[in-house]
Structures are given as C-alpha cells and as structure tokens.
Amino acid sequence: MDITADIGDFSGHAGPDACPGALQVHTAADGALARVRIPGGALSPAQLRELAACAAELGSGVIELTSRANVQVRGLRAPDPADPSSVPAFAARMAAAGLLPSATHERVRNILASPLAGRVPSSLADVRPLVSALDRALCGTPELAGLSGRFLFALDDGTGDVLSCGADVTFLATSASGGVLLLGGVRQGPPVDLAGVVPLMLAAASAFMELGDGGAWRVRDVQDGPALLAARLFGAAQEEPGQSDQAGDSGPAGDSDPTGPTDPARPADPAGPAGRERAGVRDAGTFRQLDGDVALEVVIPLGRLTAHQAAVLADAAPEARVTPWRTVVLPGLAPDAVQQVADRLTGAGLVTVPGTPWAGLSACTGRPGCAKSLADVQLDARVWAERPDHEPAARPVHWAGCERRCGRPAGEVVDVVATPAGYRVAGRTEEEGT
Numbered sequence: 001m002d003i004t005a006d007i008g009d010f011s012g013h014a015g016p017d018a019c020p021g022a023l024q025v026h027t028a029a030d031g032a033l034a035r036v037r038i039p040g041g042a043l044s045p046a047q048l049r050e051l052a053a054c055a056a057e058l059g060s061g062v063i064e065l066t067s068r069a070n071v072q073v074r075g076l077r078a079p080d081p082a083d084p085s086s087v088p089a090f091a092a093r094m095a096a097a098g099l100l101p102s103a104t105h106e107r108v109r110n111i112l113a114s115p116l117a118g119r120v121p122s123s124l125a126d127v128r129p130l131v132s133a134l135d136r137a138l139c140g141t142p143e144l145a146g147l148s149g150r151f152l153f154a155l156d157d158g159t160g161d162v163l164s165c166g167a168d169v170t171f172l173a174t175s176a177s178g179g180v181l182l183l184g185g186v187r188q189g190p191p192v193d194l195a196g197v198v199p200l201m202l203a204a205a206s207a208f209m210e211l212g213d214g215g216a217w218r219v220r221d222v223q224d225g226p227a228l229l230a231a232r233l234f235g236a237a238q239e240e241p242g243q244s245d246q247a248g249d250s251g252p253a254g255d256s257d258p259t260g261p262t263d264p265a266r267p268a269d270p271a272g273p274a275g276r277e278r279a280g281v282r283d284a285g286t287f288r289q290l291d292g293d294v295a296l297e298v299v300i301p302l303g304r305l306t307a308h309q310a311a312v313l314a315d316a317a318p319e320a321r322v323t324p325w326r327t328v329v330l331p332g333l334a335p336d337a338v339q340q341v342a343d344r345l346t347g348a349g350l351v352t353v354p355g356t357p358w359a360g361l362s363a364c365t366g367r368p369g370c371a372k373s374l375a376d377v378q379l380d381a382r383v384w385a386e387r388p389d390h391e392p393a394a395r396p397v398h399w400a401g402c403e404r405r406c407g408r409p410a411g412e413v414v415d416v417v418a419t420p421a422g423y424r425v426a427g428r429t430e431e432e433g434t
C-alpha cells in the first residue's frame with residue numbers, strides 16, 4: 001500500500017500520548033526525533049541501508065536502538081536548508097522502504113518477538129508468521145489506532161526471552177502448536193492454538209481500550225488490570241491456577257534455561273557466548289541454527305549505530321533482527337563465513353565476542369541532545385565502559401541524565417542517574433521502555 005500521499009495530510013498530533021513516531025515526531029534540543037516501529041525487529045538489508053542513508057542525509061548520522069527493538073533517528077534536518085521539510089521527507093522514505101505501512105497506526109505497531117524464533121532448537125514455536133499477521137490485523141482495525149504508543153505486544157517462542165520485557169499482551173508458546181496468553185505479565189485464560197493467537201491478542205487490545213476508557217496507556221495503569229481484562233476477554237474464566245506470578249518470575253516454558261549452559265542452541269565452539277550467563281544481560285556470540293547455518297548476535301555499544309556501521313551490518317547477512325537488548329542478530333550465515341563477517345563488524349566498532357562491558361549497558365540521550373539532562377551521560381558511560389579495570393556488569397546498567405530515565409530496559413536494572421551533585425547509583429525493579 002502506498003501511503004506517501006496520505007502522509008502530508010496527517011495532522012501529526014492526534015493520539016493519547018506524546019510517544020513519538022515517524023510522523024508525530026518529538027522536538028528535542030538537537031532537533032526532531034522520529035521513531036520507526038519494527039515489528040519483530042526484522043529489517044531487510046535494503047531497509048537497514050535506507051535507514052542509514054536517512055540518518056546520514058537527514059539526521060545526526062546515528063540510528064538509535066530502543067528497548068522495544070524499534071529504531072529512532074534524531075536531529076532531523078532538511079537536506080536543503082531552505083526547505084524545512086525533513087520530517088515529511090524522512091517519513092516518505094520510510095514508507096517507500098516498507099517501514100511505515102500505516103499512517104494511522106504507525107505508533108501502535110509495538111510488537112516484540114523472540115529474535116531466534118524458528119531457527120534454533122530451544123525455540124518451541126516459530127512465531128515469525130504471527131508477527132506479520134498481528135501487524136497486518138492491528139493496522140486493519142481502525143479503533144486500535146487509538147491505543148497508546150506505549151502499549152506493547154510480545155510473541156515469545158517459548159524460550160522466555162521477550163517474556164521478561166514487560167509487554168501488555170504476551171503470547172508464550174508452550175509447544176509447536178500453541179501456548180498461553182499473559183495480560184500485564186500475568187497468565188490468563190485457557191491455552192490457545194497458534195491459529196487463535198492473533199484474534200485473541202487483538203481482542204485483548206480492544207478490551208483494554210474499553211477498560212481504560214482512553215485514559216490508560218498500559219495494563220499496569222489500571223488497578224487489577226490483568227484480572228479485569230481477563231474477565232472481559234474470557235467471561236467467567238479465572239486466572240490459571242498456579243500461574244499468578246509476574247511473568248518475569250514464572251520463567252519460560254520448556255525444559256531448558258535459554259541462557260544457561262545446557263541450552264541446545266548454544267554453540268560448542270569456544271568462541272561461543274560463554275559470557276551470556278550474566279542475569280538479564282544479553283551478550284555477543286553465535287548460535288547454531290537448525291538448518292546448519294549460524295546466527296551471530298552483535299552488541300551495539302550504547303545502542304547507537306553510525307550510518308557506516310548500519311551499512312556494514314546490512315552487507316553482512318540476508319536479514320537483521322534488532323533486539324530489545326540493544327543487540328542485532330544476524331541469522332543465516334554460512335559457518336565458514338562467520339569469522340570473516342565478525343572481523344568486518346569488529347573493524348567497524350561493533351562487538352561480536354562475549355564478555356564485553358558493552359553488553360547490558362545503555363544510556364539515555366543526555367547532554368547536549370536533551371535539555372533536561374544534568375550530564376553528558378553517553379560520554380560518561382563510555383568512559384566507564386572503557387576503563388582498563390572494568391568488569392562486565394552482572395546486571396543491565398542504565399545511565400540517565402535525569403530521573404525520567406528514558407530508554408531504561410524492563411526488569412532488574414542498575415540505575416546510574418545524574419544529579420546536581422554527581423551520579424546516584426541504585427538498583428530497582430521497574431518496567432519501562434521506549
């Protein structure tokens with residue numbers, strides 16, 4: 001569908017919150033910031049190259065990865081200083097690249113998915129087709145354009161990786177043919193077959209809109225939200241016995257810990273992701289795929305890709321999967337090509353070897369891009385990560401220039417927050433994301 005003609009007509013300010021998109025941008029101290037939703041984190045090489053070109057030609061030259069596996073470009077400016085139309089130009093190029101299929105629903109296409117779904121032995125179900133189906137159905141349901149831009153769907157292949165991302169509506173596979181639904185992180189309702197997943201997730205979103213009456217952005221904003229939502233969806237059905245824990249505590253389905261040393265997806269070679277055992281920290285390394293190919297997970301320092309780095313990634317593999325952990329998974333690599341690809345990526349400043357201090361490290365924009373910031377947090381985080389005596393952190397660490405802590409990952413995080421008197425360090429358990 002060609003929507004470029006519609007973009008110019010879009011008012012750009014409708015919606016229940018100010019969460020930015022590619023059309024409804026955020027005005028920051030360093031210019032307009034546009035966020036592009038990437039359902040399932042899946043980007044073709046051509047899309048990645050176009051993002052890189054747009055970042056270089058219209059923006060600050062950097063693509064930022066968000067904690068919801070979306071991307072954003074900031075500092076948007078006009079290619080011609082006399083023409084202040086950089087935002088429409090950016091949106092038109094995203095639409096032409098297939099990254100903006102709906103002007104009305106662009107901000108609500110927040111769909112996480114397990115990045116290795118269907119490719120590795122620990123993946124119980126291939127949820128990739130569900131991502132496309134959910135995206136199409138979401139964009140085809142007019143009333144769901146009114147969802148908050150923060151409302152989040154997740155499709156977990158049974159490994160439990162995106163289960164911990166704090167989504168409002170999560171499908172968790174428990175077999176190749178079906179699984180269970182979690183609302184606000186709490187399992188609700190009977191098991192569902194794969195064929196019923198998309199209609200059920202859409203029904204949950206519609207029920208949430210009725211329940212929140214336009215005033216709530218997330219399920220957690222509504223008191224007893226999961227139970228009330230389940231009552232609307234399933235009638236008299238109750239929360240599944242023994243499943244009332246928050247998703248992050250109940251753990252994934254399946255027999256193996258996907259981050260543990262017995263994970264059958266793990267490579268046997270010593271160059272594999274030996275450092276991935278750090279709780280909640282996703283590290284660099286390789287996965288052996290079911291088809292014999294290899295997937296390489298690349299850590300992007302501070303989640304920021306230069307246009308050159310993005311182009312190198314685009315040249316490396318037939319597909320890139322952005323993850324909520326500020327990594328990019330490159331699937332489908334021939335085993336004998338992996339080292340060459342890794343060398344090229346390392347040469348571009350990306351990280352392909354486990355045990356890196358960049359894994360699990362994130363930072364908000366800070367100074368000078370954000371007027372609210374009390375510090376240049378990206379510079380300070382880099383200095384911290386590059387100290388010779390730096391030990392990789394046991395938990396994700398997020399640096400922020402103020403208490404708002406933009407871009408903070410979901411779950412257990414060590415917060416390093418700027419104050420007028422220096423940084424304050426504290427570990428908290430909260431869910432947030434961009």
Ligand code: SF4
Binds near residue numbers: 373374400404406
């Ligand atoms: S956390 Fe504060 S300083 Fe950092 S980007 Fe958000 S508002 Fe700005």
